Amino acid sequence: MFGKKKPTPQIDKDQLELIENAQKRIKQKKRLYIHFVVFLIGAVFLIIANTVLGIGKDVTLFGKEWFLFAILIWLFFFLYHVFNVFITHKFMGKAWEKAQLEKLVAKQQTRIDKLKAGFVKEETLIAQSEVYNESQTKTKKNKLTIIVAAAENDAIGLGNKLIWHLSDDLKRFKNLTSGHHIIMGRKTFESFPKPLPNRIHVVITRQQNYKAPEGVIVVSSLEDAIDASKNDSQPFIIGGGEIYRQALPFANKIELTRVHHNFEADTYFPKIDTSVWKETSNTFHKKDEEHDYEFSFISYERK
Structure with missing residues (x-):
């Protein structure tokens, strides 16, 4: 039309x-x-x-x-x-400009992906912090205590074994921990000939389907171990070195046997920060027929 x-x-x-x-x-x-x-x-x-x-x-x-x-x-x-x-x-020309633009966009995307990964990591840390805070709240109800025998150079073990034999130290360990939960790593547990009597053993291990004797509680983290001991008024951390290191921020008390000698070792106890811990008692013992080294029983409480 x-x-x-x-x-x-x-x-x-x-x-x-x-x-x-x-x-x-x-x-x-x-x-x-x-x-x-x-x-x-x-x-x-x-x-x-x-x-x-x-x-x-x-x-x-x-x-x-x-x-x-x-x-x-x-x-x-x-x-x-x-x-x-x-x-x-x-x-x-135009094609080159387009290629350069695509490269810049790709770099920007890489930076964005890194930032996203950083955010995810930060969220994970926040979540872990919340778990730690919950654990800390639980430990306030219970008096989580670290018990350890350490040399002057903080040595505690060699080849998954004790370096010394102090009769009074073993008696003190038995008297303090009897009737309580004792929290430990797998290697520490396996260093025992059999589970210690009159104590509930809580073993931390990353191994899947770890087989333990009846009555032994197996968990995968320190937080789970503390949770498993929540009905105990004073659960004890008994080792080894890595478990001590993880538990130190949550503990309320340290029962230390300080052996006054330096030893070669492959496991050490962390340094005690006196700005965080205060000494509440100190009993010195000389060496004798049953004790090859001088030692002291020292108690610390969190300030």
């Missing part, structure tokens, strides 16, 4: 950009071709002008005819033109 206009064909934006880019490249190559033709004609003209017509025949540079230098300079500009068309515009 007369009143209707013919529909205008729509060209995709990307297609239009490709067409414009192609047209630009064609113009660049045409100009390069014209430059090449002009260069050839100009070079021939300079040669004829000098050799046939004698123009500037007596002019030389460094012992060479001047037109040679003119041709070389012109050749330099022509080669620069070639480089500009086939290198600069090809590798730094």
